Amino acid sequence: MGVKLGILGLGTVGTGTVQLLQDVVGRNPLLQEVEIYRVGVRSLAKIRDVELPADVLTTDLESIVNDPAVDIVVELIGGLEPARSLILQALKNGKHVVTANKAAIARFGAEIFTTANQAGVYVMLEAAVGGGIPVIQPLKQSLSVNRIHTITGIVNGTTNYILTRMQTEGSNFSDVLADAQKLGYAEADPTADVDGLDAADKIAILASLGFDGRINLEDVYCEGIRQVSKTDITYAEKLGFVIKLLAIAKQYTPSSPLSVRVHPTLVAKAHPLASINGVYNAILVEGEPIGQVMFFGPGAGAGATASAVTSDILNLVAVLKTSTTNPNPLLTCGHQDYCEIAPITELVTRFYARFLTKDQPGVIGKLGTCFGNYGVSLESVVQTGFQEGLAEIVVVTHDVREGDFRQALTEIQNLEAIDSIPSLLRVL
Ligand code: HSE
Numbered sequence: 001m002g003v004k005l006g007i008l009g010l011g012t013v014g015t016g017t018v019q020l021l022q023d024v025v026g027r028n029p030l031l032q033e034v035e036i037y038r039v040g041v042r043s044l045a046k047i048r049d050v051e052l053p054a055d056v057l058t059t060d061l062e063s064i065v066n067d068p069a070v071d072i073v074v075e076l077i078g079g080l081e082p083a084r085s086l087i088l089q090a091l092k093n094g095k096h097v098v099t100a101n102k103a104a105i106a107r108f109g110a111e112i113f114t115t116a117n118q119a120g121v122y123v124m125l126e127a128a129v130g131g132g133i134p135v136i137q138p139l140k141q142s143l144s145v146n147r148i149h150t151i152t153g154i155v156n157g158t159t160n161y162i163l164t165r166m167q168t169e170g171s172n173f174s175d176v177l178a179d180a181q182k183l184g185y186a187e188a189d190p191t192a193d194v195d196g197l198d199a200a201d202k203i204a205i206l207a208s209l210g211f212d213g214r215i216n217l218e219d220v221y222c223e224g225i226r227q228v229s230k231t232d233i234t235y236a237e238k239l240g241f242v243i244k245l246l247a248i249a250k251q252y253t254p255s256s257p258l259s260v261r262v263h264p265t266l267v268a269k270a271h272p273l274a275s276i277n278g279v280y281n282a283i284l285v286e287g288e289p290i291g292q293v294m295f296f297g298p299g300a301g302a303g304a305t306a307s308a309v310t311s312d313i314l315n316l317v318a319v320l321k322t323s324t325t326n327p328n329p330l331l332t333c334g335h336q337d338y339c340e341i342a343p344i345t346e347l348v349t350r351f352y353a354r355f356l357t358k359d360q361p362g363v364i365g366k367l368g369t370c371f372g373n374y375g376v377s378l379e380s381v382v383q384t385g386f387q388e389g390l391a392e393i394v395v396v397t398h399d400v401r402e403g404d405f406r407q408a409l410t411e412i413q414n415l416e417a418i419d420s421i422p423s424l425l426r427v428l
Pocket of ligand 1: 131158159198299300
């Protein structure tokens with residue numbers, strides 16, 4: 001007997017998934033068991049890139065999650081509602097769920113996984129992070145024998161595309177964003193991408209898997225790339241760095257709170273993440289005893305994301321084909337407790353800061369004194385440029401507690417010679 005899918009949504013990813021499932025020759029033979037039984041769409045009139053029998057399409061999404069014949073619901077509509085309610089209803093009805101919806105999982109994961117566990121079904125989300133890159137199942141299975149200490153990702157293709165173009169063309173953020181919107185690389189409303197919210201959802205999910213606990217999204221520190229200027233990209237380049245929007249989850253010792261954050265970051269050119277350019281994503285996982293493992297690939301796109309969605313479907317087909325009623329602990333989400341997340345002020349990191357100051361004797365000395373008052377040690381200080389009569393001074397610190405660094409900055413801001421501090425970036 002075939003495994004019946006109810007697919008919710010026939011946009012880019014839904015269409016890619018249907019195409020993949022309609023052309024299974026040469027792919028895993030288990031996919032031949034899958035039947036595209038219902039597909040929920042917003043409009044029946046819309047011209048589609050896939051052919052489906054008329055009785056498969058419906059605009060009644062609730063009827064799909066309530067249909068006793070459906071074995072697996074594949075949620076590809078995205079957004080918070082009605083996705084959340086449809087997922088919950090499907091789970092309560094005993095259906096397994098595959099979803100690409102990082103926003104819903106990052107916010108409602110506790111409710112969704114509790115409901116799934118109660119119903120004895122699985123929620124699969126390979127496509128929610130890193131598009132086509134297999135990273136969720138590796139974290140849940142292959143890497144789960146390691147003690148993970150750091151997950152560092154470039155998990156948003158839009159911002160990586162913008163930063164890469166700013167770097168290679170020497171262009172401004174707003175010019176590249178406008179062009180990226182024209183070319184379809186950025187949304188008309190780019191907020192979720194450029195303000196780091198999409199990356200925050202994704203690192204919350206990765207941290208939850210890597211550190212085996214729930215993550216409260218509100219505890220994830222999030223800074224986007226709007227304030228990254230071409231001046232900083234040029235300075236970073238001179239200092240041996242590129243600027244990337246990184247999503248980082250780190251646990252310094254097995255008992256310490258997690259640091260989970262998204263922010264533009266100076267990355268040394270020799271670091272493996274420095275060469276990830278354009279719309280590509282990469283996730284570097286570090287742990288014991290494995291050391292470093294990096295996953296690289298397309299973070300979005302119809303075919304790539306369909307690959308991830310279909311791999312989840314395949315896993316579930318295998319589950320449905322085996323007779324055991326015991327839940328597979330490598331597919332369930334077992335953790336109940338929330339991870340403790342340290343406030344950003346407790347972060348210990350290096351900083352890059354750019355100051356505009358009066359060009360007069362003793363300014364660098366005063367900066368050094370203020371930093372010294374808060375235990376901030378400087379790795380390098382350069383003064384190369386002038387902007388509208390003001391001297392431009394760029395400082396890179398050694399590791400410092402962020403709270404101490406910010407206190408030093410407050411004191412520096414009050415110095416008569418300081419005009420402004422246009423940029424402040426963390427260094428990996
Ligand atoms: N908006 C995302 C990105 C793609 O730019 O990477 C889907 O997760």
